Amino acid sequence: MNSTAIAASGLRKAYGDKTILDGIDLNIGAGSIFSLLGPNGAGKTTTVNVLTTLLKADGGTARVAGHDIASETKAVRAAIGVTGQFAAVDDLLTGEENLQLMADLHRLRGNARQQVVDSLLERFDLTESARKQAATYSGGMRRKLDLAMTLVTKPEIVFLDEPTTGLDPRSRRTMWEIVRELTADGVTIFLTTQYLEEADQLADHIAVLDQGRIVAEGAPDDLKRRVPGSHIRLRFTHLTELEAAARVVPGSTRDDDALTLRVPGNGGSKSLRALLDRLADHSLEADEVSIHTPDLDDVFLALTGHATTEADAR
Missing domain, CATH: 3.40.50.300 (P-loop containing nucleotide triphosphate hydrolases)
Incomplete structure (x- = not known):
């Protein structure tokens, strides 16, 4: 291929x-x-x-x-x-018989047939249940x-x-x-x-x-x-550090109780590096840095306008 x-x-x-x-x-x-x-x-x-x-x-x-x-x-x-x-x-057949039937349909015979069946039973951890009906x-x-x-x-x-x-x-x-x-x-x-x-x-x-x-x-x-909402969150040890960081990072949002600063970004390394360099220029260092991006639920909703649902009709 x-x-x-x-x-x-x-x-x-x-x-x-x-x-x-x-x-x-x-x-x-x-x-x-x-x-x-x-x-x-x-x-x-x-x-x-x-x-x-x-x-x-x-x-x-x-x-x-x-x-x-x-x-x-x-x-x-x-x-x-x-x-x-x-x-x-087929619920009436055992697990092993289901695999043997599939092997028969594809014209596998003799030792080759049983080797394939045994290897698949082992691979899928079904050996102990091989001779039990699939209905169970x-x-x-x-x-x-x-x-x-x-x-x-x-x-x-x-x-x-x-x-x-x-x-x-x-x-x-x-x-x-x-x-x-x-x-x-x-x-x-x-x-x-x-x-x-x-x-x-x-x-x-x-x-x-x-x-x-x-x-x-x-x-x-x-x-x-591609979905808005990505941001970098910085956590500081002292409120004075948080206040100083908020002054030098435009567009950021403070949470004084949590001592965190939320900075809009695209989740990429370039924007993170630029932010850390800006803090370093002002002799500031965050105690903890984390990147937050939308999950696939956010992507799905933004792209389709629908929440996720069960399997489609066709």
């Missing part, structure tokens, strides 16, 4: 007179974690379905793992794995089994459509560790999520989708810097 795992240009999809995707462009590097965020109905799942060849686009082009999604669907499907919003496990599994175990089933074919690219919805915090963090391990092995992750903390923790690159269009994209920290 080359350095670009997914490339899309002008993707469009509509249902009747309702436009779901209105000409989106994507360029996702191999071995990275890409996260697509958007409010309810923005088109996140539709994007996944188009890129995984489950839906045909009405316009535009895309290549996944170097293959055209319209003319090379079999090659695309051979290179990817998909984990949907709901665990696609907890939500976190079901999601791990679902992802393990996706990895039977060792895909180059894995699409995770809201993989941790409904999981408790501990199970969610376990999934995060697994995702990081996959990218360490060179797998590309395409992630949609309703948890902005999840995107912030995992994603190398984020795109925000709203009303069928990508309204912003970039690394998580870059997106945060």
Whole structure:
């Protein structure tokens, strides 16, 4: 696979007179974690379905793992794995049997089949529960089994459509560790999520989708810097120092009780360096310095005008 795992240009999809995707462009590097965020109905799942060849686009082009999604669907499907919003496990089968079934569907036989099954059970810490019915599994175990089933074919690219919805915090963090391990092995992750903390923790690159269009994209920290509210907070030991600093730093806001000074800034090292140099010029030194930037919730609200919601309709 080359350095670009997914490339899309002008993707469009509509249902009747309702436009779901209105000409989106994507360029996702191999071995990275890409996260697509958007409010309810923005088109996140539709994007996944188009890129995984489950839906045909009405316009535009895309290549996944170097293959055209319209003319090379079999090659695309051979290179990817998909984990949907709901665990696609058979409750009547054991965890081991679910994996064996997936291996059979991909024509793995004999020792090769069992080696893959055993290695995935061990990797996802499911060995002890391997011969228990999936119906007895907890939500976190079901999601791990679902992802393990996706990895039977060792895909180059894995699409995770809201993989941790409904999981408790501990199970969610376990999934995060697994995702990081996959990218360490060179797998590309395409992630949609309703948890902005999840995107912030995992994603190398984020795109925000709203009303069928990508309204912003970039690394998580870059997106945060676009939203007003970034500031540097300085804490001093004595009130006299705070007063002196407030006089030499225009636009700052004092909090005498906390002995802190809030200074507007973009969260970057350049503005911090300039501020500290200004204080040093006046023989002032803060006891504590911290940088505060908006989180992804602030970014999401500023860019889309919506609060975050549950999974989108399509």
